[in-house]
Amino acid sequence: xxxxxxxxxxxxxxxxxxxxxxxxxxxxxxxxxxxxxxxxxxxxxxxxxxxxxxxxxxxxxxxxxxxxxxxxxxxxxxxxxxxxxxxxxxxxxxxxxxxxxxxxxxxxxxxxxxxxxxxxxxxxxxxxxxxxxxxxxxxxxxxxxxxxxxxxxxxxxxxxxxxxxxxxxxxxxxxxxxxxxxxxxxxxxxxxxxxxxxxxxxxxxxxxxxxxxx
Numbered sequence: 001x002x003x004x005x006x007x008x009x010x011x012x013x014x015x016x017x018x019x020x021x022x023x024x025x026x027x028x029x030x031x032x033x034x035x036x037x038x039x040x041x042x043x044x045x046x047x048x049x050x051x052x053x054x055x056x057x058x059x060x061x062x063x064x065x066x067x068x069x070x071x072x073x074x075x076x077x078x079x080x081x082x083x084x085x086x087x088x089x090x091x092x093x094x095x096x097x098x099x100x101x102x103x104x105x106x107x108x109x110x111x112x113x114x115x116x117x118x119x120x121x122x123x124x125x126x127x128x129x130x131x132x133x134x135x136x137x138x139x140x141x142x143x144x145x146x147x148x149x150x151x152x153x154x155x156x157x158x159x160x161x162x163x164x165x166x167x168x169x170x171x172x173x174x175x176x177x178x179x180x181x182x183x184x185x186x187x188x189x190x191x192x193x194x195x196x197x198x199x200x201x202x203x204x205x206x207x208x209x210x211x212x213x214x
Contacts, residue, residue: 029052157197
């Protein structure tokens, strides 16, 4: 996906992976970026770079990734080294929640806001903070992750948990997306999950407010 600084999607594409290896992923990223850039008529000079999102934590901030077991081929320094060697752009490893919080701070049209906490809901539950105008990362880049409040194996306010909940009730994400306006109002599996997730997210908001006073 190619987006501009306002968040508008300019182009998108999908490419299946034969194997999850750092070298293959980087080659595909570079190839797809060139193809998609051509469709948007974006010059290299205005292209800021590539963002790669995947689940995991940092072992040491900036170079060493503790990737999810499903992405074992990207563990350690493999993805950083492959990007550094094969791409022509500067390489930065960043927590996705911190990246999102920094993007909201810089481009979210909040001129008077210097401190914010962003909750990032994906297949996991992430977050990021900007404190007094500076992103807060912690020692290893793993700070501000509210998913730690909800252990794995227990109900969590995440898309992965939603998918499991729907599967247990003979539904799929695709079916819910097609009928969301109806299912979200009618008592059933979707509203059950939404009510529970709302309670869990209110806890996240209370903790973040108590810790950071955004």
